[in-house]
Amino acid sequence: MSTLWVYQRIGMQHRKKAENFETLGKRLGQVIAKQRKARGLTQDDLAGLVEVDPVTVSRFERGTSVPSLxxxxxxxxxxxxxxxxxxxxxxxxxxxSAPRLATLLKGLRTTDQQLLMDIAELLQKR
Structure with a gap:
């Protein structure tokens, strides 16, 4: 095994990790934007609540910057x-998907929640 091959493999792994992190950042940004809009907030509103510049919120939502924990x-x-x-x-x-489904259910009326639960039970039985 050549040293060059090892370095190429390591480089590929780092690139894949960087791509995965970039994809995660974009997905997280989309979720933040969706949640913000669902609450009727503008980027300026969210920036004020979080105490950052509106440009920072925009970067979070586009995935060009990932917020710290x-x-x-x-x-x-x-x-x-x-x-x-x-x-x-x-x-x-x-x-x-379970936490995501729970989040989606939380936003529905009680009757709609029950309807979806009934549908899920029917799907499980088939």
């Missing part, structure tokens, strides 16, 4: 959701 906690509080809810919506894994 501390800042993400403040953003989640301002949007009245948990950090877990924000992150659950960013996951591409099917096993992570």
């Amino acid at each position: 501390q800042r993400l906690f403040v953003v989640a509080q301002a949007l009245e959701v948990s950090v877990g809810e924000l992150l659950a919506e960013t996951s591409p894994l099917p096993g992570d």
Whole structure:
């Protein structure tokens, strides 16, 4: 095995990790934007609540800048959701859909929630 091959493999792995992080940042930004809009907030409004410049909120939402864990906690509080809810919506894994479904259900009327539960039970039985 050549040294060049090892360096190429390491470089490829780092590029993949960087791409995954970039994708995660974009997904997180989309979730933040969706939650902000669902609450009727502008980027300026959210910036004021989080105590950052509106340009920073724009960068978060576009995924060009990823908030630190501390800042993400403040953003989640301002949007009245948990950090877990924000992150659950960013996951591409099917096993992570339960928290996302819970978040979606929370926004529905009780009768609509029950209807979806009934549909899920019917799907499970087939």
